[in-house]
Every structure is written in C-alpha cells, then in structure tokens.
Amino acid sequence: xxxxxxxxxxxxxxxxxxxxxxxxxxxxxxxxxxxxxxxxxxxxxxxxxxxxxxxxxxxxxxxxxxxxxxxxxxxxxxxxxxxxxxxxxxxxxxxxxxxxxxxxxxxxxxxxxxxxxxxxxxxxxxxxxxxxxxxxxxxxxxxxxxxxxxxxxxxxxxxxxxxxxxxxxxxxxxxxxxxxxxxxxxxxxxxxxxxxxxxxxxxxxxxxxxxxxxxxxxxxxxxxxxxxxxxxxxxxxxxxxxxxxxxxxxxxxxxxxxxxxxxxxxxxxxxxxxxxxxxxxxxxxxxxxxxxxxxxxxxxxxxxxxxxxxxxxxxxxxxxxxxxxxxxxxxxxxxxxxxxxxxxxxxxxxxxxxxxxxx
Numbered sequence: 001x002x003x004x005x006x007x008x009x010x011x012x013x014x015x016x017x018x019x020x021x022x023x024x025x026x027x028x029x030x031x032x033x034x035x036x037x038x039x040x041x042x043x044x045x046x047x048x049x050x051x052x053x054x055x056x057x058x059x060x061x062x063x064x065x066x067x068x069x070x071x072x073x074x075x076x077x078x079x080x081x082x083x084x085x086x087x088x089x090x091x092x093x094x095x096x097x098x099x100x101x102x103x104x105x106x107x108x109x110x111x112x113x114x115x116x117x118x119x120x121x122x123x124x125x126x127x128x129x130x131x132x133x134x135x136x137x138x139x140x141x142x143x144x145x146x147x148x149x150x151x152x153x154x155x156x157x158x159x160x161x162x163x164x165x166x167x168x169x170x171x172x173x174x175x176x177x178x179x180x181x182x183x184x185x186x187x188x189x190x191x192x193x194x195x196x197x198x199x200x201x202x203x204x205x206x207x208x209x210x211x212x213x214x215x216x217x218x219x220x221x222x223x224x225x226x227x228x229x230x231x232x233x234x235x236x237x238x239x240x241x242x243x244x245x246x247x248x249x250x251x252x253x254x255x256x257x258x259x260x261x262x263x264x265x266x267x268x269x270x271x272x273x274x275x276x277x278x279x280x281x282x283x284x285x286x287x288x289x290x291x292x293x294x295x296x297x298x299x300x301x302x303x304x305x306x307x308x309x310x311x312x313x314x315x316x317x318x319x320x321x322x323x324x325x326x327x328x329x330x331x332x333x334x335x336x337x338x339x340x341x342x343x344x345x346x347x348x349x350x351x352x353x354x355x356x357x358x359x
Contacts, residue, residue, distance in 0.1 A: 126141055127142055208281065
C-alpha cells in the first residue's frame, strides 16, 4: 500500500471517529438536558426513563424512579423540546452551509436572502393584525404567518434575481437585501400604527427565538421537513463543491449552476420557513457552525455536510440547556444565547490567520 493510500485510510478512520464522537456527545447531552431544569431529575433516572420509553419497556426500569411526575416532565415537556433543539440546530446548520456555497459568501446564513425579514413581517401581521374571521388561518396563528412570509419573500427574491438573465450569486444577495429591507419597513409600519402593547411585546420575544412552544403535535412536520432536507443535501456534495469554484468552472464541467441555485433556494427557504414558524428567529447557528465544521472536517462537502449537521444539533441542545439554567426560574430567549456564544467565535475566526473559506 503506497503513502497516498495510507493517508487516505488514516483520514477516513479519523473522520468516522469524529462522527461517532459527535453522535455520542449528542446522546449524552440529550440525557443531561432531560435531567436539568426547574425540577432536577437524577441523570440515571432520566436515562432509565428514556431507555424504557425508546425500547418500549425492553430496556430500562421505572422501579427506581422516585416520583411519577418525573415521567410526565421528561416525556411531555423536555423530550419534545430536545427533539426541537436537535432538529432546529440541524436545519439551521444545513441551510447555512448550503447558502454559503450557493452565494459563495462566508457571511451567508439561512436568513441572508430576506427570509428573516419576510418571516418577521408575517409574524408581526399575525400577532398585531391577525387573520380576522378566517378560522382556518387563525388556528395556525403566528406559525402560519411566519412561514407564509418566509416563503413569499423567497419567491420574490428568486423572481427578482432572475430578471435580465440567470440568477447569479451576486444578484441573489442583492435581491435578498432589497426585499429584506422592504419587508422590514412594512413590519415597522405595522408596529408603529398598532395600539397593542402586549402584541408588540410578543413580536419582540418571538424575534429573539424560543423553544418554549415545543410539543409532540408540532414535531412530525419539523421532522419530515428537516430530515428530508438533510437527506437530499447529503447527496449534493458534488454540486455544492462546484458552486465554490464559480460559474466558469461549472460550465467546463457541464453543470448549469443557475438551475441548482434556484432549487436549493426553494428547499432552504422551505426548511428555514418551517423552523422560523415554530421557534422564531435564532441567529448565528447557520453562520458559525459551518465555519467550525470546515476547521474540523475540511471544505469538501462530502464530509463537511454530515459533520455540520451533527455540530448544529449538539450546539442547539447546549444553547437550550444554557437558556434554561443560566438564571434560576427564568428562561432566556435562545436567540440571545446563540448570539452571545456565536459572536466571539466569529470574531476569533475573522482575526485568526490562515482561515480560508472554501479551502
């Protein structure tokens, strides 16, 4: 076996070891997250309850559980929240790494194309104006408004960037800035004329992001959207790598990047819109996690994608833990936690010598 083969084999072993460690870290962090909160539950009892539930009673025993309330707290309150944190972390990191390749910009995140502004406009409209007598729309409330706003904004950006030729990465970014600013102006206008102090407070809290609304009823949609989105992009590494090389290189390879940009935009908008609808605005996850993953796994999306997804899920689980435990009997908006952690990390990456996006 030659030197090149030995290096490749060693690299593969290290990659799979890192992936295994990340999966183990997520499992341990999830069980720890089940144990802490306003009601502290011993780690071992949390693990017993989780094993008993997941294996349908084949593993784990409930004999050592001290209080019956522990079962309800873990299964009905904390488990849906942990699943939400894991899925939203995966989804934000996924959309971040895809958008950074699509627009060839290291500062890209899931919200760069105006999705955040569109979702904010939809949520602000739902909270301060409402959907009137339409019972079907009123039933979904803020989630419906945020998702609708995010999707309409994405379509508007896609149409605007396609005017006068192919949708290039520069045109996508510029269109996102314009549409985002327009949506932001309309949101401010609604807030200015709204005579609803409680509604304005709700809009503010929603814009900071929160997992407090997590429930079993909401998890199926989130699971379907995030898991299918992740499964699709895990097999798109060749196209994503080509996007980093630019349009000229893609033409020589016989790949029409314009078509893939539009497809990826629609899919990331769908994933982001769903997450924003359920958890509000959570910043920095989609921006910083892909950069950390590149430092660990390299720039090749074949390895980068899975590592980014797992890092995103792990990061969000710990961000949720901190949001619930930093201040006693107070739950901080998770968007504040992710920004406080993400900002110093991003500053470090800016000043760090030798960091090169895409390589």
